[in-house]
Structure formats: C-alpha cells, structure tokens
Amino acid sequence: MKKNLVVGAGISGAILANLIASELNEKVTIIDRRKNIAGNIFDYKDKNTNITVHKYGPHIFHTNNKKVWDYLSKFTKWNYFFLKSNAVIEGNICSIPFNLTTLYQVFSKPQAQIFEEKLINTYGYGTKVPILKLKENSDKDLNFLSSYIYEHMFKNYTIKQWGLKPEEIDPTVTERVPVYISCDNRYFQDKYQGIPAKGYTKMIENILNHPNIELKLNIDFKNIKEKFDRVFYSGAIDEYFDYKYGELPYRSLEFDIQTIDKEYYQKSAVTNYPNNYDFTRITEHKYFLDEKSEKTIISIEYPKPFESGKNERYYPISNPSSQELYNKYKKEAEKINGLYFIGRLGDYKYFNMDLAIEKIFELFGEIK
Numbered sequence: 001m002k003k004n005l006v007v008g009a010g011i012s013g014a015i016l017a018n019l020i021a022s023e024l025n026e027k028v029t030i031i032d033r034r035k036n037i038a039g040n041i042f043d044y045k046d047k048n049t050n051i052t053v054h055k056y057g058p059h060i061f062h063t064n065n066k067k068v069w070d071y072l073s074k075f076t077k078w079n080y081f082f083l084k085s086n087a088v089i090e091g092n093i094c095s096i097p098f099n100l101t102t103l104y105q106v107f108s109k110p111q112a113q114i115f116e117e118k119l120i121n122t123y124g125y126g127t128k129v130p131i132l133k134l135k136e137n138s139d140k141d142l143n144f145l146s147s148y149i150y151e152h153m154f155k156n157y158t159i160k161q162w163g164l165k166p167e168e169i170d171p172t173v174t175e176r177v178p179v180y181i182s183c184d185n186r187y188f189q190d191k192y193q194g195i196p197a198k199g200y201t202k203m204i205e206n207i208l209n210h211p212n213i214e215l216k217l218n219i220d221f222k223n224i225k226e227k228f229d230r231v232f233y234s235g236a237i238d239e240y241f242d243y244k245y246g247e248l249p250y251r252s253l254e255f256d257i258q259t260i261d262k263e264y265y266q267k268s269a270v271t272n273y274p275n276n277y278d279f280t281r282i283t284e285h286k287y288f289l290d291e292k293s294e295k296t297i298i299s300i301e302y303p304k305p306f307e308s309g310k311n312e313r314y315y316p317i318s319n320p321s322s323q324e325l326y327n328k329y330k331k332e333a334e335k336i337n338g339l340y341f342i343g344r345l346g347d348y349k350y351f352n353m354d355l356a357i358e359k360i361f362e363l364f365g366e367i368k
Helices: 011-023 066-073 100-106 109-123 140-162 200-208 320-334 343-347 353-367
Strands: 004-007 028-032 043-045 052-054 061-063 078-080 085-089 092-096 192-196 213-217 230-233 250-260 270-272 281-284 296-305 339-341
Touching: 004 011, 011 028, 011 200, 011 213, 011 343, 011 353, 043 200, 052 296, 061 066, 061 353, 066 192, 066 353, 085 140, 092 100, 100 109, 109 140, 140 296, 192 200, 320 339, 339 343, 343 353
Parallel strands: 004 028, 004 230, 028 213, 085 270, 230 339
Antiparallel strands: 043 052, 061 192, 078 192, 085 092, 250 296, 270 281, 281 296
C-alpha cells in the first residue's frame, strides 16, 4: 500500500485525498499551512449576524458536468443560486456581463434597438463574443458599441484586477466575461449552479471525513520529514523549486469585510465598479444562502500585486513570458517520480472549481 501526501486542503487536494482514500483504500496525509481547511473557498458563520461569509471572495459553483455535480452532491445539499451581477456604469446600475438588457440600461431605446438588431444579425442570438473580437468589427455602429463597452466595462476593470490592459493578458482571461447576445441576465449559463447549503467549509469537511485520511493544519510542507510514495502539491510550483528559474507572476486580493447596520446594502450579491474607486467589486454575503438578519455583511475587494510573505497568491498572470517560465518548472517536475502538481497554483492556470475537479478526476484516473 502506497503512502500519499497531499499538500493543500483546498477543493483540489481534498477531493484527491478522498478518491485515494475511498477508492484505492490507501492512507492519505493532507496538510495545509493555514489554520483552516477549504483554501480560498473557506467560509464561516458570523456569530453576531448569523450570516455565512466567503472570506476570500464570492464563490458560486457552476458546471455542465453532471459527474462533477453528482460527486459534490454526495457531500452537500445545495442552495440553488443564479448569480446576477451588476456594475456601476456612468452612475447607472447595469447588468453584467454586458448583454441585450444592458443595452437598454445605458443607451436610449432607439440606439439600443439599432445595436440589438446588428448584434443579432451579425453574431446570432445566444452567442458570446469576446470584447477584443467585437472591437475588430468594422461596422460603424458596432465599432462604436465595442469601444463604449471596452472603455466603460473592460479596460479599467482589467487594469485594476490584473495590473495590465486586456491586450496584455491571455485572451482566455477576457473571454471569461464576453458580450452576451441574449436577455439572460445570469452571470453563468451552466446547467448546474448553486452554493453548498451549509457552506463550502462544511462540504470540504465532509469530503475529508474518511478513516484513511489524516489532516494536519498549521504545518508547512518544508517541515515534513516523513517520506511518501506520492506527493500531490497544490502550492505554487515555483516556490516548490525555490524559485530557481525566477518567480512566476500572480495577482493577490485584499478584502475589507464590514458589518453594516441596515438590512441590505445593495440590490444584488455582487456589484462591480469598473471605473470608480480602487476596488473592483462589493459582495453582500447574505444573498448567497438567503440568510435573514437586521444587519448585513459586505466585503470590498482590492486587487494587489502578489508579494511573497505579505499576501496570498490568487490569480496566475498568464502571458507568453510567464508561460515560458512555467514550462521550465513543469519540465523540472517531470523529472521527479511520484510528484504531481495540482490546482490553480500547481498547474499555473486560472480555472473555475469545476474544471479543477475535472482535472483531479483525470489525474486520479491515471493513478488508478
């Protein structure tokens, strides 16, 4: 029987530990240098308001993969939830991603009708068009529209979030929030969407609740002296190799969590501020599980450069130079038998929870 070490008790590490423990009947030690499980999806119940707070920013689970949904459903009941975000554009509250509803919120009805007709005729109803692709359209009306959307919704938000202009980052990043030629105001269109009814932390706790799993918190991988047959590492791949080729770039976040003495602060769970202030968005947490309280809790989100030892890595900055650097570390990792890198930091990829789980299923299939 092989001995397994999983580094990081976030969603990737927890699920992999569970699969090894339950399906291979092998022992797994899972460690985390934080004092809590669940990684960046950690949430907690505020004692004064009884509101569940997403400590590291809003997380809405969404997927089209029934296998992924069914797997998680073994460990949680769901609060079925569709995120409908807003953005403040020229002082108006508008739907995002930018869609046909948004047209009528920011333009006069005659203008909006012209744009709507041309968008549908050019791209088709129900399609999603990346903003940089829309900017390539030579039609004068669509060119004006794309410039407006770019300037008012994409450019400044991207600069705040990433410290780069949209053209300077991997296109897959800007494609995550396309122009949606539809009246569907949901942020995501996946078949399955929801939030664990008792929170993400409780779901991860249930996933880790197996006799073959030993959990150790407040411990750094560097302090582990015991030898293992397999090591699954969800930390930063450049940190693992002591930055021998240089540091990979990341963005971090800072959250100002406040209790507000009123029943509701805003009209939706998430309101974005592309052009005003230094923060990107405000999250009101009571919406996620429809929790009732005379007070409310908000978190104001400030993007920051990642600084080792000062804050946490959140988003890999994907561009040609960082990918070239990551490939060097990947080749280094391939030389070591029994070592696997997982998760956003290990794979150096900006992906959603469902894709992270799919990748764990894929890796476990290879191991099995």
